[in-house]
Amino acid sequence: MEEMRKMREKTLCLLLADQGFGVSLSHDVLQNAILNHYDLGGCIMIYKPDKVSKMKGADIIAEYMMKEKIPYMIGYAGHGAIGMLDSFFNKQDDIKIVWPRIETACGFMADAYFRVTKQPLPVYVSTGPGPALSTCAVANAFYDSSAFLQFTGQAPLSQFDTGALQEQYRYHQADFSTAIQPYVKQSYQAVTAGQLSSFLPKAFKLMKTGRPGPVHIEVPYDVYQLEAETVVADPIDWSDSIAWRTGAEDRVIGSILQKLKEAKRPLILAGGGVNHSSAQEQLRVFAETMNIPVITSLMGKSSLPESHPLCLGVNGTWGHYPAVEAARNADIILALGCRFNDLHTATWQPGFAYNFPVTKLIQVDIDASEIARNYPVDVGVVGDIRTVLTQLIDMAQEKQVTGDYTVWHQEIAGYRKEWGDFITPYGQSDADPIDPRRLITDIRKVAPKDAIMFSDVGNNQPWVEQYWTTEVPNTHFTAGGFAAMGFGVVGVLGAKLARPETTCINVCGDGGFMMMPHAVATAVQYNLPCVWIVMNNYAIGAIRDLQKFYYGGRIIGTSFEKYEGRTYHDGELWNPDFAAMARSMGGQGVTVTKPGEIAGAVEHAIQSGLPTVIDVKIDRDITVPLTTTWQMPPIPPALPTFGKIKVR
Template sequence: MQLSGAEIICECLLEQGVDTVFGYPGGAALNTYDALYKYSDKINHILTAHEQGASHAADGYARATGKTGVVITTSGPGATNIVTGIATANIDSIPVVAITGNVTTDQLGRDSFQEVDIVNIVKPITKASFLVEKVEDLAPTLRKAFEIAQSGRKGPVLVDVPKDVTANKTEFEVVKPKEVERVSIKNPEKIKKVQDMIRNAKQPIIYAGGGIISANATEIFKKFAELTDIPVCCSLMGLGCIPADHPLCMGNIGMHGGYETGMATDKCDLIIACGARFSDRVAGDRDKFGAQAEIVQLEIDEKEINKNVKVSEYVLGDLEYILEALCDGMEQQNHAEWLETLGEWKHYLDNKIPADDKYPQPKEILGALNEIKSDDDIVATDVGQHQMWVAQFNKAQTPRTLLTSGGLGTMGFGMGAAIGAQTAHPDKRVVLVTGDGSFHMNLNELVTMKSYDLPVVILVMNNTVLGMVRQWQKLFYGNRFSQTDPHRATDFVALANAFGIDGMRINTKEDIKPVLEKAFALNKPVLVDCRISPDQNVLPMIPPGKTVNEIITEM
């Protein structure tokens, strides 16, 4: 059948099983949006307030579902406004396909109105980027984009489509998408070697990263951890790969991880890194990180092997295949004594970190949230102190229920991510935990939440300062609070009301439970202004480039 390029875009989206896209229209994308109007009974389009919000929403949709998120924008600023969202998805290995409009092919390279070379702009932050100059190439390129986004180590792909390509017509035939080819184990001879290392270890740990969730390997991972009886220390992206209340789950590892995970890293004799990349926020001093231990890396991306930390052995391939192979023939292991030691370390800092009784505590707010929400409800965060409190105190029981910008650390990510997750899962509740600094960056997306009646509960940890940067200024810059006490007069409750959203406040400890219960009971978008202390710190903290031996427990 003869179809226009714009219609081909819609048909290809349907081919790929896409039923929801996020975006913002504009001149160069008008043909595409005209086609979306005709396909509106099959493709749900969520109009955000800003293209960055749309890119984060596509990302959040992908994180919450495992599917490929889709964002559609116009040319020029419409395209450049999604760059931060693409970079966020790229470093966290999230499958997103971005479809941008551009000026007509005869206007390319002439500094035309709203023209930008987005294909080259995003090359360093995508798995691939394509400019489609002929309508005949459009369908094959889009199919290739989805295949690349989901294959191997997942990530974003951009397809730039000039306006005349969306107007021109060509023959189109529906093609059933190919099954994504999974990566087989590249060095299977290493499996027995790693099994022997596990058998010989007395004090092993698993360093669990986001690759476990990305590979949809949480069930086999749990089996592997239980069979080997190895405690699990999760990166920020790995939280949820094993239930938070599982006896083997030690919680978050790294700069703001628990004392027990820091000590485990320092005293273990074997580290098994599963889908983790030894980020500087985990391996502060990379020369000393696990220096006393053998390190095994289980990884799909060969470029990550020995990139940050030198490893003793590695197995390369799809993580699910690797874990299945490691379980095959492995006897039940027992590390009861080691686990008991870790349990003692878990309580080492009890009562050693001072609390401020004058204000509601983030720990108490998140503790109450754990009691109210279900295990399948989703928590999205922005970036800063609140993000680390969520890592410490939120109980992520199931995969894909914690959405956070791990690698790029994108303030403003959470609003879009919450929109994407709530759109994907109307049967679940989504909670956005943010700080007043991050919230100010993309608060315009309140209009999107209201427009689509998305029942997101927004908890603004409002300390009136840029908390994490200010904490570093206390520790490393002699209390010189340069531009971290902005003296903003924003009334978040009044702001929410201006967008047509209910607003509430938590001023005291006594407010916490009743206010959160009321917010959840409303079953519509609601903002809760949580008035916490400007001097509330995230502790413990391992300074950058240091080890657990230099951990900070009070300030």
């Protein structure tokens, strides 16, 4: 009878928690409970312990953020956010409010902050346009396994289904959650203040465990100000105490090592999961222990120093030739946290980037849904990259597992020489207009070794991929799967918030910079001395190149040209004066037109300690060399412009 009573009490606690009373259970003992339950003659009495406090919804949020030791709240105020902001007024010594000039930028900054620190920040926006604009940033984080907590406002509870003040109401009342669900790990709608006590710890648990991703909480205006008797949860009980970094069974670890030992041409593929798992050191040790070369995906770039003798660079459409050629010819590949997307795999066409299943695939990923999504696996392991690598290192060293890959390393040395002979002259080019490859090479020469690079989306991205070498782990970032232009332009601010003493650089195109030019104003306002280097070719270059090569050179809607009446004005190229724009916002602005000016301009920008925009006029007709291919049906795949297809 006693056990039945306890079970009934616990069940009721859980039910009440689901209704917003914020009950916390830990180790099967009710701790920090809001409600205690006693069965008296078939009736249930509920009383509240002394430590329960009467709190407004916004105060619950502020108090929980203090417990999470959140340093920044990033957002943009509106009717649906001021109720929350008021509760942070007296907490500004601990939690600084940062507000860039558009809601999309708020999410981009928080996303970047997480990539650098692995700490999710809260982002707040209002209703209607605010949530809609923020969705792009939420999706960008979701695709790249980054995380932040998105708060959106909503019409007051009493006005649900009236269409009041930007409510999404026609098909379901207060229904922004439907719009954002595909891009978050979970979407909550708090209709009581007490529910926030329950949702907040669960939101941080979801963001911080397993595969990272953003979480959304929708809060009606009045819920921020409504009160509830509650206890604010302790994060230790909800996420910090969860052991989620799972590994593999010893027999599986042994099998992987045996397969690698018997291989003649093994490779390790480091995907973005290596960086997310903070497994860069384990990657280096395992590669050195086994003497196996390492290639990366674009999102895995910086997981191993590119000067390391085992690092071959990035594989993919615009990858480094040694990595591409090694991947084509490997007999087994150990893939760590890589989802094998289209740009990485040459759109899955055999012989271009990979030769699965002729090449055997061992795939390790924290997300089971990614294993064998696009390629069959010889061995699949659901587990945390750092944990699995540690297991592999321990067993390899204990059993002294090694392989003889002498011939393989000799082949790879040939690939390296071919690539070096090809790229080196371009990096030294004195051509006028400026060759993009000279630009990236000179930035790298003068930037500190630990400089954080945020490349934006467009042709600047593969130029950085090929010519920017990373020497320090976790120092290269870009928008991958969702590929949101402008992410790098604003994301560099989030990096500077996270690492104020580190040089933070964004390389972007003129198209991407114009999407988020206000980033300079935010940098000046909050003293974030970032450096923006604009590759100015008066075009959305990546798309213009497709028109040139696949649509008979019919250029439309991709060149920035003067337009008068119904015709373009003699093809005159036009862009704003980006350097003048930066100066008008209180930063520095420099225009570079000659290759000899690059290094000095970048060095001065870094040393000045001021937000600086460097507008570089580049040759708009130089295209990024394809080392594999990419296809967007019905457009046929292009052949590589460097290297050749050799299928074993």
